[in-house]
Amino acid sequence: MRLKSAIAGASLLIGRRKPTGSLMRHLKSFIACVTLLTGAAMALPGPAAHAAPVRYEAESSPAVCTGTIDSDHAGYSGSGFCNGNNAVGAYVQFTVNASVAGTATLAVRFANGTTASRPADLIVNGTRVQPAVAFEGTGAWNAWSNKTFSVSVSAGGNTIRLSPTTSSGLANIDYLDFEVGTAAAPAVTWLGDTQLDPSAVYFVSYDGLVNNASFQQDGIVTYAGYQYAAWYTSTRYTMVARRQLPSGAWQTVQLPHRLSTNDSHNVISLGISRTDGRLHLGMDTHNNAIYYVKSEAGLVSNPGSVSWSASRFGAVQRSLDGVSLGNITYPRFVATPEGRLQLSYRTGGSGNGTMELAEYNGSTWTRLGRWSSASGSYTLNGDTSTTRNMYLHGISYGPGGRLHAAFTWREGNSAVMCNRGGLANHDTGYVYSDDRGRTWRNNAGQVLATTGSGTLVSVSSPGHVVDPLSVDHALINQESQAIDSAGNPHVIISYVPGRYTQCVSDFVQQRISSGHAFHVWRDSAGSWRKMEIPVALNAFGRSQLVLDGANNAYVVMPYGRIVTASAASGWTDWTVRFDGSGLNAFGEVVVDRGRIASGVLSILYQRRSSGTTPSPIRVVDFRLG
Structure with a gap:
């Protein structure tokens, strides 16, 4: 039986009569079976009202074509199409009417008979909202394709302009379909893009870049009206910069430490300690002693009155002010509600390591100790693994001072996988702490661990798995989490669903070809829910999740693509709001979570290069909603 036919049959059955208890039980069983077949949780939203889109032909007034109206390539709508001049700025413009202000969906029909993209800026009412949108080759001039956008419009008349950014000019433009008010997912509006460094260090290691990795917490951060970012230069020096928001110029400081090895870890x-106004940097660690620098007190709490210079920073240390951590990986700073600063880090290695915490009170660091364990047994595919490590999707405080940690496990024995070409990550786990990371509880509130003791979170801890998944699906570690205004955690995970295969044999390539991201969250009743984001990953790397003040979700996927969903829909109306055009981002990007409260999403990204040729590192800003 075909899946589509089966679902249609179930819908017809429901429509004929009110489901009885017995019928409803059968339907629930049926839906559960469909869920297993598709490899994703199913959401069954109610029907949405849609008005028919209004079509605006490029050859008809009030449209403006900076070129000629031609009809020599078949398949167009109306009486012709706009063949723009081959020049930068030779635009086509539509004037559309919106019945109400809000988010509009635009569908542009185009043809490009060349093999090269013809990029164009999308300009709404005189404001560039998406730069250098790629209008790819369609194979022939009579092969027409549609490109869809979501933009904010005003009530009444609006101008929609496509302005080419290269001397090749526009693709041929047939028409614009315009529809307003049907998409509830929040929009994003391009504000600007600034350059930090024209030639940052570039090398690909572990399929990633050292200047942009999902586990940076944080690579870019906002505090007290200033934004801070850090990266390694082409000469491998540590650079830290600041700018006054919203649009001040970047000021840079070079620190004496140089990146020790070509390793993207x-x-x-x-990190920022609010108790004394210091900026902290943890860097250059992969199973080695930390390189640590902190600024003088007050540098970030009163930035407008303090100059930005290397003399404001202390010496590079191999400990936290004399507190040795041993060999560590993945340093993440976490600010506590009262303004202290904590450092999360891993000791040991991949497949056999533990998570630890240290804390800075404004004057001294204290090592709190381990809170996860490498011990326990995991058995699958006829073999058993007895060591592992926890990989955090995030560790962050939410309302009420609760510390949330979502994670996955990595097994030490790869024989538990169906194929050694995979990666032994499994399950999504969740724990929380209400006493600043001293004790840890599962979702039901049961105490699982005490930091620094012999009782630690382990693979055997009861009730910690909130989304089970075996090692055979290319689940990636260290993706992203965010906490909503009600204190509920939201997590982004990604893997190859079971509808593609039950046994991944090539972790990287099958994630690129078949990987999908999923939104996993806890609802107000304390139950965990899951929905597949209906946008192909088309990448090996990880996505970033942020929530705005209304709890709308924004997922920044590899290459800087932005997909959003509204809280009002129950996070079911996932919509692509920015396709990454014009960024040429390598892959994973880093977001500034501290700036979200002001309604702006800042993304730190590095442009794609080749070999070890340095490339620009930049920050792009979007207005949310």
């Missing part, structure tokens, strides 16, 4: 993480 060795990122720079920034």
Whole structure:
């Protein structure tokens, strides 16, 4: 039986009569079976009202074509199409009417008979909202394709302009379909893009870059009206910059530490201790002693009155002010509600390591100790693994001072996988702490661990798995989490669903070809829910999740693509709001979570290069909603 036919049959059955208890039980069983077949949780939203889109032909007034109206390539709508001049700025413009202000969906029909993209800026009412949108080759001039956008419009008349950014000009433009008010997912509006460094260090290691990795907490951060970012230069020096928001110029400071090795694990993480106004940097670690620098007191709490210079920073240390951590990986700074600063880090290695915490009270660091365990047994595919490590999707405080940690496990024995070409990550786990990371509880509130003791979170801890998944699906570690205004955690995970295969044999390539991201969250009743984001991953790397003040979700996927969903829909109306055009981002990007409260999403990204040729590192800003 075909899946589509089966679902249609179930819908017809429901429509004929009110489901009885017995019928409803059968339907629930049926839906559960469909869920297993598709490899994703199913959401069954109610029908949405849609008005028919209004079509605006490029050859008809009030449309403006900076070129000629031609009809020599078949398949167009109306009486012709706009063949723009081959020049930068030779635009086509539509004037559309919106019945109400809000988010509009635009569908542009185009043809490009060349093999090269013809990029164009999308300009709404005189404001560039998406730069250098790629209008790819369609195979022939009579092969027409549609490109869809979501933009904010005003009530009444609006101008929609496509302005080419290269001397090749526009693709041929047939028409614009315009529809307003049907998409509830929040929009994003391009505000600007600034350059931090024209030639940052570039090398690909573990399929990633050292200047942009999902586990940087944080690579870019906002505090007290200033934004801070850090990266390694082409000469491998540590650079830290600041700018006054919203649009001040970047000021840069070079620190004396140089990146020690070509390893993308060795990122720079920034932290701010509000108790004394210091900026902290943890960097260049992968199973080695930390490189640590902190600024003078007051540098970030009163930035407008303090100059930005290297003399404001202390010496590079191999400990936290004399507190040795041993060999560590993945330093993440976490600010506590009262303004202290904590450092999360891993000791040991992949497949056999533990998570630990240290804390800074404004004057001294204290090592709190381990809170996860490498011990326990995991058995699958006829073999057993007895060591592992926890990989955090995030560790962050939410309302009420609760510390949330979502994670996955990595097994030490790869024989538990169906194929050694996979990666032994499994399950999504969740624990929380209400006493600043001293004790840890599962979702039901049961105490699982005490930091620094012999009782730690382990693979055997009861009730910690909130989304089970075996090692055979290319689940990636260290993706992203965010906490909503009600204190409920939201997590982004990604893997190859079971509808593609039950046994991944090539972790990287099958994630690129078949990987999908999923939104996993806890609802107000304390139950965990899951929905597949209906946008192909088309990448090996990880996505970033942020929530705005209304709890709308924004997922920044690899290459800087932005997909959003509204809280009002129950996070079911996932819509692509920005396709990454014009960024040329390598892959994973880093977001500024501290700036979200002001309604702006800042994304730190590095442009794609080749070999070890340095490339620009930049920050792009979007207005949310």
